[in-house]
Amino acid sequence: MKVLTQKILLKASKVELYIRREDLIHPFVSGNKFRKLKYNLLEAKKQKYTTLLTFGGAFSNHIAALAFAGKEAGLKTIGIIRGEELADQVATNPTLLFAQQCGMKFEFVSREAYRTKSDPAFIAMLQDKFQEFYIVPEGGTNELAVQGCQEILTAEDAQYNFVCTAVGTGGTISGLINSAVDDQKILGFPALKGDFLQKDICKFVQNKNWELITDYHFGGYGKVTEELIQFLNQFYKENVIPLDPVYTGKMVFGVMDMIANNYFPDNSKILLIHTGGLQGIQGMNQYLIKKKLPIIEYHG
Known part of the structure; x- marks a missing residue:
């Protein structure tokens, strides 16, 4: 997907995209x-x-x-x-x-x-x-963590057809699954390779209203590519919303790619959960500089 077409893509599509800025809850515990x-x-x-x-x-x-x-x-x-x-x-x-x-x-x-x-x-x-x-x-992630993550969605969020989140240890998506209404679909985008997360999530949930989208880990946990960095920087430029490269950035890339490939039915309302993680950008940029790769633009 060409990252320069983000706004054009959304204008041309028949879906509505929203972002829940959970990263703004707290400056250090976001x-x-x-x-x-x-x-x-x-x-x-x-x-x-x-x-x-x-x-x-x-x-x-x-x-x-x-x-x-x-x-x-x-x-x-x-x-x-x-x-x-x-x-x-x-x-x-x-x-x-x-x-x-x-x-x-x-x-x-x-x-x-x-x-x-x-x-x-x-x-x-x-x-x-x-x-x-x-x-x-x-x-x-434990039962108390899942309890806390169940509070991300409110009654007003029943309007969304799809709720999307990055997945690390499975706690956040488990909370979303438990608090979603019956006709909502929860999509999780794992930051790690492998399908072991299915079992981990099933420890905390009984609902079947979810799916893991495993095509956007970019090589595995903490792995990035120039394509992903370009996407993050373009998204920041267009929307003034920073995305971390390990979790939310990969999820948003995946959703945009799925929109481009007509995954979502017409008139879908899609809610993306920004789970924070921006403190890690500085460390990632240190790594990218050593590798002589483009850095992630973020003025936090």
């Missing part, structure tokens, strides 16, 4: 992270925990959001970070530096060890080292 953490923080305080512990990678939106939210809630925070080499890169990593400035303590582990993060033995090791803590899963 989008789905605000929704996912809302009830988890309340539960942690209810159970008298003083420390939150979670997991994430080098430029994790979740790590940054939880660090700030924990600080605001008066809770200590610990981040188990994937990649031992990052221990020496905190000062030059905008996400980790921000989290550290919010008071988060880090434990850097190898990628091999990180893959065992849910194993009882690994959790026991963390408890020996850090004592008592409330665990928030990687990406924030």
Whole structure:
């Protein structure tokens, strides 16, 4: 799809496109992270925990959001970070530096060890080292997170035929599925390769009003192409709406491509959920500069 035809495409099509700016909820705990953490923080305080512990990678939106939210809630925070080499890169990593400035303590582990993060033995090791803590899963997804994400849609949103969201760990789309009306279709655009997300989502939902669109991951989690960067920059230029390259940007690209290929019936009203993640653009641009690729234009 030629990105220069975005406005022409929408004018020529017989669908209406809307964007829910969840990224504007909070300057540091934006989008789905605000929704996912809302009830988890309340539960942690209810159970008298003083420390939150979670997991994430080098430029994790979740790590940054939880660090700030924990600080605001008066809770200590610990981040188990994937990649031992990052221990020496905190000062030059905008996400980790921000989290550290919010008071988060880090434990850097190898990628091999990180893959065992849910194993009882690994959790026991963390408890020996850090004592008592409330665990928030990687990406924030659990039943309380889904409860928070169910609040994204309101009664007024019943007018939309399709609701589209990026998918990481499945919490956001699960909340949307649970709160959608019967004649709405929820479309999820995974940022990762593979079909394992089907099982993860089915843990939280019973409705069948959803589908995963798996054609727009651009190579996998955190992967980008010049075509995607061009799209993000053109979308920003035309609409003054920044999109992150890992999640929402890929979803919006996918929806526009599907419109161009007549996926949606005439007169459809389509709601796109902007789930935030803009803090990751700075780190992505560092990577793009090293690779001598065009950068993402964003003046946030």
